[in-house]
Amino acid sequence: MKKEWPLWEIFIRSKSGLNHKHVGSLHAADAEMAIENARDLYTRRNEGVSIWVVESKHITASDPDDSDPLFEPARDKVYRHPTFYTVPDEVSHM
Amino acid sequence: MIKYLLQLADNALILGHRLGEWCGHAPEMELDIALTNIALDLTGQARSLYQRVAELEGLGKDEDDYAYLRDAWEFRNALLVEQPNGDFAHTLFRQFVFDAYNYHLHQALTHSKDEWLAGFAAKSLKEITYHLRFSSEWMLRLGDGTELSNAKLKAAIEDLWGYSGELATPNDVEKELAQQGIIPDLNLLKPAIEAKMSEVFVAANVGVAAGMFMHIGGKDGRHSEHLGFILSEMQFLQRAYPGLEW
Numbered sequence: 001m002k003k004e005w006p007l008w009e010i011f012i013r014s015k016s017g018l019n020h021k022h023v024g025s026l027h028a029a030d031a032e033m034a035i036e037n038a039r040d041l042y043t044r045r046n047e048g049v050s051i052w053v054v055e056s057k058h059i060t061a062s063d064p065d066d067s068d069p070l071f072e073p074a075r076d077k078v079y080r081h082p083t084f085y086t087v088p089d090e091v092s093h094m
Numbered sequence: 095m096i097k098y099l100l101q102l103a104d105n106a107l108i109l110g111h112r113l114g115e116w117c118g119h120a121p122e123m124e125l126d127i128a129l130t131n132i133a134l135d136l137t138g139q140a141r142s143l144y145q146r147v148a149e150l151e152g153l154g155k156d157e158d159d160y161a162y163l164r165d166a167w168e169f170r171n172a173l174l175v176e177q178p179n180g181d182f183a184h185t186l187f188r189q190f191v192f193d194a195y196n197y198h199l200h201q202a203l204t205h206s207k208d209e210w211l212a213g214f215a216a217k218s219l220k221e222i223t224y225h226l227r228f229s230s231e232w233m234l235r236l237g238d239g240t241e242l243s244n245a246k247l248k249a250a251i252e253d254l255w256g257y258s259g260e261l262a263t264p265n266d267v268e269k270e271l272a273q274q275g276i277i278p279d280l281n282l283l284k285p286a287i288e289a290k291m292s293e294v295f296v297a298a299n300v301g302v303a304a305g306m307f308m309h310i311g312g313k314d315g316r317h318s319e320h321l322g323f324i325l326s327e328m329q330f331l332q333r334a335y336p337g338l339e340w
Contacts, residue, residue: 005122026124029235036228037124040131 006055008034012042013050020052031055095208096147097170097267098277100160101313103143104171107161108321109192110136111328112179121182128228132189135221142214162332166321173312174257176321183243183250186232191254193226194290195261202278211276230294237298248300259308262287267313 005027011020023042028034034053042048062070074080113133120126144157175192179185200222203215236247264272264280272279292302311317331338 027122028124032231033235036231037128039224040128041124044127044131 005029006057008053009056009059010038010042011052012048014048016049020050025056095271095276096150098271099143099147101170101267103140103147103160104169105175106136106143107140108169108171108324109175110140111324112175115179116185132225132228135225139218146210158332162329166317166325167315169317169321170313170315172260173309173318174254174260176312176318176324177254177257178320180250180253181246183236183246184254186229186236187247187250187254189225190229190233190294191258192261193222193229194287196222197226198283198286198290199278202283206277207275233294233298237300244299247298251300256307256309260310260312263308263310265313
């Protein structure tokens, strides 16, 4: 009987200074192999400078059924966005 | 010099072709891509080398003429790389032997007196370093994995061991170029290659590889029957439709 390799979630940093971003998942027997597979699957077109791998079972996800109590309350609180300030012209990158 | 560049190029092309045969057949989807990635690296290296040969010969040929229009006895690849894929353990062990040699060779070639060759080696070394890392890791996984994977790897070693010595055994071309300082003396390179191999053998729990009769001759055009089959498949299109491009 064939035993499946565990699933890993792959995060790639596209260039120094940016965050690692989730790009997908793959199968691998261990973390080292997950890095190698990720290198071949997700960076072969020059997409990255750094790879993180996390075994999928270690990720805890929010329950879609909870989305109303979790996210609905934030929807009508526009004042939480910092959009009510006037930004001086001299300040760039805001 | 041309003969030597063809040795390098033919090794890369034929091994690349063999790895390409796994495309769509590898034991895991991830391995499928890993093996074809290595195949593409090797094919790319072969292309650079054939282009350089064409430039040196100055006969107006291009890379395709060397890849597709030479017959078996004109190919100068080592016998190891033309051996059939077998199961994954065979492919992997063949790759490991080649990578261990290729890594140390290209490391030394970066100091070549030939500027082009030194540049080529420096560029390729990055790819080859990864190949060696990949195949070494897999040697450990198979050898130190289950009883079955260990047995399969040992079977592969037994089948292919006789082809492992040719790469680092200098032929006349290599002896002459070594004297001129263009390539390293393979006899001096051998201890480093063997050290790497026995390090991985021990860690992979497959014993220590020891001497045995070694097949040679591929580098001088004397091949096993397998090369003819590779070429008839690889060259079919160019032979049937000369000059075809796509």
